[in-house]
Amino acid sequence: MEHCELLIIGSGAAGMSAAAAAWKAGVRDLVLVDGASAPGGILRQCSHRGFGRAVFGSEITGPEYASFLLSGLQNTGVRLLTETEVLSVTGNRRALLSSRTGLRELGFQRLILAAGCRERSIGSLPVTGTRPSGVFTAGQAQELLNLRHRLPGREILILGSGDLGMIMAAGLQEAGAHVIAVAEQEDHYGGLARNYHRFLEPSGIPLLLRTTVTELYGSGRLTGVLLRQLDTGAQTHIPCDTLVTVVGLIPDRTLVSGLGSPDWLSFAGNCHHVHELVDSAVAEAASVGRLAASALAASKHDPDIFPEVRGLYR
Numbered sequence: 001m002e003h004c005e006l007l008i009i010g011s012g013a014a015g016m017s018a019a020a021a022a023w024k025a026g027v028r029d030l031v032l033v034d035g036a037s038a039p040g041g042i043l044r045q046c047s048h049r050g051f052g053r054a055v056f057g058s059e060i061t062g063p064e065y066a067s068f069l070l071s072g073l074q075n076t077g078v079r080l081l082t083e084t085e086v087l088s089v090t091g092n093r094r095a096l097l098s099s100r101t102g103l104r105e106l107g108f109q110r111l112i113l114a115a116g117c118r119e120r121s122i123g124s125l126p127v128t129g130t131r132p133s134g135v136f137t138a139g140q141a142q143e144l145l146n147l148r149h150r151l152p153g154r155e156i157l158i159l160g161s162g163d164l165g166m167i168m169a170a171g172l173q174e175a176g177a178h179v180i181a182v183a184e185q186e187d188h189y190g191g192l193a194r195n196y197h198r199f200l201e202p203s204g205i206p207l208l209l210r211t212t213v214t215e216l217y218g219s220g221r222l223t224g225v226l227l228r229q230l231d232t233g234a235q236t237h238i239p240c241d242t243l244v245t246v247v248g249l250i251p252d253r254t255l256v257s258g259l260g261s262p263d264w265l266s267f268a269g270n271c272h273h274v275h276e277l278v279d280s281a282v283a284e285a286a287s288v289g290r291l292a293a294s295a296l297a298a299s300k301h302d303p304d305i306f307p308e309v310r311g312l313y314r
């Protein structure tokens with residue numbers, strides 16, 4: 001079985017930042033693994049400007065930010081494995097890796113999980129009716145549009161006015177779709193003011209506040225949704241072929257659920273908590289990388305430095 005000192009799962013902004021920081025702090029046996037075909041994570045599909053204000057003092061696109069982070073790994077010995085999905089992690093510090101060459105086990109001393117977050121889907125909402133095709137999460141729609149250059153549909157309703165909802169509304173309209181409206185259950189848009197003023201406001205797409213989707217129609221493809229105004233109870237049938245949901249992100253820790261909180265495990269980026277801005281994910285992940293390096297260095301002097309600490313809190 002292969003072995004490494006530090007394994008980082010996820011080469012999005014957080015994983016790359018943690019890897020660069022850990023390398024700089026002295027970790028020389030480091031594997032960074034990602035199921036996708038290239039590093040960058042969510043940044044790869046975010047073609048809008050709006051990233052890096054704190055780090056660069058100006059705004060760049062997601063792919064530009066990813067290239068910048070990747071350049072920090074060049075001339076290091078960080079082993080980057082793409083198209084390699086981690087299927088499981090066990091309590092005896094082994095990860096099962098799946099790639100084109102098959103399955104293999106990788107042992108590690110410490111693990112940083114930087115696997116990002118999951119989008120809540122329509123299934124998690126109290127929406128009745130049929131379950132036709134044409135219902136996408138915003139991430140799925142964004143990947144279709146920005147990476148595969150395809151529209152998810154023609155007549156689109158967006159549910160949720162977080163940053164992603166507003167960015168997608170403008171992006172889909174610019175790409176030629178008719179975005180009917182953005183429905184939001186709260187009494188204010190959900191995302192950053194700067195994204196409202198940059199994306200939603202100039203697009204002229206109606207923002208329907210205190211409004212939600214309660215029912216889907218269509219067999220095969222979506223043909224419409226029922227919108228409910230939460231204050232008046234008024235219901236309106238909206239014909240559409242596509243619903244894009246932007247209803248929340250959840251840190252994705254599925255790989256280590258059931259392992260408890262072993263002292264060799266840390267979290268970085270959206271896997272730790274959902275970051276609105278990539279700069280904050282990168283800054284936090286760098287400190288997670290440095291801490292992992294310190295723990296590895298300390299354990300070289302004393303193979304198990306933690307029992308004493310644990311004893312203090314029992």
Ligand SMILES: Cc1cc2nc3c(=O)[nH]c(=O)nc-3n(C[C@H](O)[C@H](O)[C@H](O)COP(=O)(O)OP(=O)(O)OC[C@H]3O[C@@H](n4cnc5c(N)ncnc54)[C@H](O)[C@@H]3O)c2cc1C
Binds near residue numbers: 015041042084167
């Ligand atoms: C649509 C959208 C728009 C945004 N817009 C802005 C903006 O304008 N400005 C800004 O500053 N911030 C923005 N953000 C926030 C910022 O981009 C993110 O917080 C940040 O990029 C998250 O990085 P991450 O590394 O934590 O996660 P991710 O980028 O999601 O990376 C996680 C990586 O882990 C990999 N992975 C997951 N599970 C496994 C596994 N089992 N095996 C192998 N690999 C795995 C995935 O393939 C992925 O590459 C936006 C976020 C989103 C979602």
